[in-house]
Amino acid sequence: xxxxxxxxxxxxxxxxxxxxxxxxxxxxxxxxxxxxxxxxxxxxxxxxxxxxxxxxxxxxxxxxxxxxxxxxxxxxxxxxxxxxxxxxxxxxxxxxxxxxxxxxxxxxxxxxxxx
Amino acid sequence: xxxxxxxxxxxxxxxxxxxxxxxxxxxxxxxxxxxxxxxxxxxxxxxxxxxxxxxxxxxxxxxxxxxxxxxxxxxxxxxxxxxxxxxxxxxxxxxxxxxxxxxxxxxxxxxx
Numbered sequence: 001x002x003x004x005x006x007x008x009x010x011x012x013x014x015x016x017x018x019x020x021x022x023x024x025x026x027x028x029x030x031x032x033x034x035x036x037x038x039x040x041x042x043x044x045x046x047x048x049x050x051x052x053x054x055x056x057x058x059x060x061x062x063x064x065x066x067x068x069x070x071x072x073x074x075x076x077x078x079x080x081x082x083x084x085x086x087x088x089x090x091x092x093x094x095x096x097x098x099x100x101x102x103x104x105x106x107x108x109x110x111x112x113x114x115x
Numbered sequence: 116x117x118x119x120x121x122x123x124x125x126x127x128x129x130x131x132x133x134x135x136x137x138x139x140x141x142x143x144x145x146x147x148x149x150x151x152x153x154x155x156x157x158x159x160x161x162x163x164x165x166x167x168x169x170x171x172x173x174x175x176x177x178x179x180x181x182x183x184x185x186x187x188x189x190x191x192x193x194x195x196x197x198x199x200x201x202x203x204x205x206x207x208x209x210x211x212x213x214x215x216x217x218x219x220x221x222x223x224x225x226x227x
Contacts, residue, residue: 003158033215042121042205042219056214091159102147102166104215106159 002026004107006092012113013082021077021110025094032075033104034067035091043091049075050097082114117142119208121218128196129226136191136221138206148189149207150180151217159205165189176200198227 005024013019025032034046045059049069060066064082069075079086089111093104122137140146150162163174170182180191189206206218 031213035217043207043217045215045217048213048215050213093159102209103149103161103164104209106151108158 004092004094004105006090006107006110008110009108010111010113012115014115015084016081018078018080019082019112021079021090021112023075023077023092023094023107025073025075025092026105027073028096029094029105030072030097031095032069033093033095034075034077035093036061036088037091037109038088046077046090079112082112084114087112087114117146117208117210117214117216119206119216119218121204121206121221123221124219125222125224127224127226130198131195132225134191134193134196134200134223136204136206136223138189138191138218140187140189140206140208140216142187142208142210144210147209148180148182149209150174150178150189150191151205151207152202153205154202162191162204196223196225198225201225 007022033048035043037043047057047067051072052069064080067077089109091109093106095102095104118141120139148165151159152162153159162178163172165172165182173179178193182189201224203220203222205220209215
């Protein structure tokens with residue numbers, strides 16, 4: 001596709017359930033980023049991938065959060081045992097190469113609501 | 116650790132007024148600097164960027180930003196705003212280690 005895509009666009013889940021969020025980056029982009037944006041707040045860095053490896057996982061809020069990327073393409077962000085404070089928009093972005101520190105292209109986000 | 120501070124949380128202007136949004140960052144090494152914009156109902160998109168060279172950079176829709184290294188600042192400016200500039204604006208810093216940090220954003224409301 002022409003841009004970054006994310007699915008689902010909206011996810012409503014019950015507290016304690018696991019959720020999986022998906023990101024398809026722009027073809028050829030080796031770097032992929034995950035952010036969280038709570039209502040009225042800025043973007044909170046979660047993790048980034050260069051290829052299939054994640055050099056910086058420092059932003060993951062807890063061990064309930066994990067992410068993986070396969071084939072230098074699709075990435076999934078998994079949140080286990082969801083809590084109400086996990087409710088937010090989860091944004092994915094991709095760029096050509098992380099080390100170049102260049103422009104990131106953002107997807108539309110997944111709005112997660114934990115009841 | 117790197118950080119980005121945007122001074123104004125919400126700015127309200129009338130059309131044709133001049134705009135300046137403040138952004139300061141803290142990081143000891145080389146950085147690339149960005150302003151992103153999110154119009155209502157749309158994705159985040161790049162407004163302008165600074166990598167090196169002329170510290171005054173021009174972006175889309177008449178926006179510009181000036182990198183002042185001694186002040187660790189990258190303020191966004193526009194001489195005359197329009198109603199269509201109503202959006203949320205984010206300053207961001209990337210290092211060559213790949214880490215990306217965004218400010219909390221500034222919501223700009225332009226009254227017609």
